[in-house]
Each structure stands twice: as C-alpha cells, then as structure tokens.
Amino acid sequence: MKVITWNVNSYNIRKSQILTLISEKSPDFLLLQETKTDKLEESPYRNLGYKVYHAGGKGRNGVAIISKREAEKLFIGFEAIGEEDPQAKERILGGKFGELYIFSIYVPNGSPVGSDYFFYKIQFIYKLREMLEKLFTPEDLIVLGGDFNVAPEPEDVYDPILLEGQICFNERERKAFKYLLEWGLYDALRVKYPNKKGVFTWWDYQFSAFKKNLGMRLDHLLITKPLSERLREIEVDLKTRGLPKPSDHAPVIADFLD
C-alpha cells in the first residue's frame, strides 16, 4: 500500500504534476493540501480509477484525498469534537477505507509567532489529539498525513540555531506536535531513518533555497504502531520539487506491506 502526501500550493497550477505523480507512482492514497480552490474536478481521476474527496474554499486552504478505494465514511474539520470552525473544514479531511483511517491535514501556518493566529495554530494541533482520542484508539490503523507546519527536531531544519524560535520551529509548536505524537502516533520518516540529516519537504521559493537544500521538514506521515510495523520505505520526492513551476513543498511517499 502506497500513501503520498503533498502540499501542492494550488491545485490548478499543479494539476499536470499531480496527474504525472499518480501515473508514475500509482499511490493507493494521495493526500493533497493547499488546493486553493472550492472545486476539484473528478473526471481525470475517475479515468485513472480513483475517487476524489475534497474539502476546500475559494483561493485558500483546501485538502483532498484521491483514493483507489471508496470511502465508507468521511470526517471533515473538527466536527467529531463538536467544533464549528469554518477554517478547520478546509484543513481536515479524513476517510474510513475498510479498517484504514486516512486523513489529509493542513495545519495553519500561524505566523507571526505570538499572534492570535499563532495560538490558533497551537490549539489546532491540540485539537487534533482531542479528535483522535474521541474517535480512535492507538491500535487502529490510522494515517495522519499532511502539512503540519512544524519541524519537530533540530535535524528537521537547515540551521537550528538561526531558526530557533521562528515560525514552524519554536518550543511551543514542537511541544504541541510531540503531545500529538504521544497519543500513539509515529513519525514515519523517523521510524525508517531515525538519524538522517538534511531531509526536508519544504524550501522557500526565494534565495535558491532548494538548490542549496536550505529547507525544513514540515510535511509528515504520522502513523499508528500497527502501520509502523508494516512500513517498508519512505522518501521525499525531490524530483517533483525540482520540476519547472514547482510547489514549494515536495511529496512524501510511503510504502507499507499489504
């Protein structure tokens, strides 16, 4: 079973790259973030044998699940914990696929540090754990994939001294992210590569950051223990980030034993 998560930074601009990724990798589940549209077409994916599930707003946010299997149930926003948060409805989309639960997540950026929006981001991460507690147990087969906008450890940014305290790499965000994991999730990349340095998923469009590998690891596949035991391989798709007119994020691709 192959699962890919990718912040595409606009569905419309990245459409052909998305179709290429599907053709080349044939994922069982493709999780998209920042579709930045309220309408996501279905026919190109139907033709390739995929179902499309999308929750998005005009010009901003937007999460999708493109799946070979049909969802038996969908989870949108924080409805499971009784929250009527309109933003969350464009940032959280989950589906039940047999015994698997797959989520596409787009955590708010939260800039600037210390602003109301920053605290909204922190709360958002705590609420994700609350949602898991309400719906599941850590023995369930769960994938939380997406752009979490948090680099969890010093190895996950190109310069931890320079970036300490900045957005996506400060104590409050790392603490919230760790608390989410402590419910019973494993950071799939670190399951396979616990100490590997220089693995990033986002590079600024400016300053030739990708060429110099000045990036951060913000996109994650968080999985429960039974899935971590089935993790075969995981990689960041640098080729897609290197294409002309790329997203600023690279896809993260994981393969599990069936």
Added chain:
DNA sequence: ATGACTGGAGTTTCCAGA
C-alpha cells in the same frame, strides 16, 4: 551573472505562505 518568490483575488496592488 556570483541572481531574481509564488499564487489568488481582483485590479494594476495587496496579502498569505513558511
């Protein structure tokens, strides 16, 4: 040339992204 941000909304500029 040792280098230059992108996308969306909606208008010719601003804002968010991270």
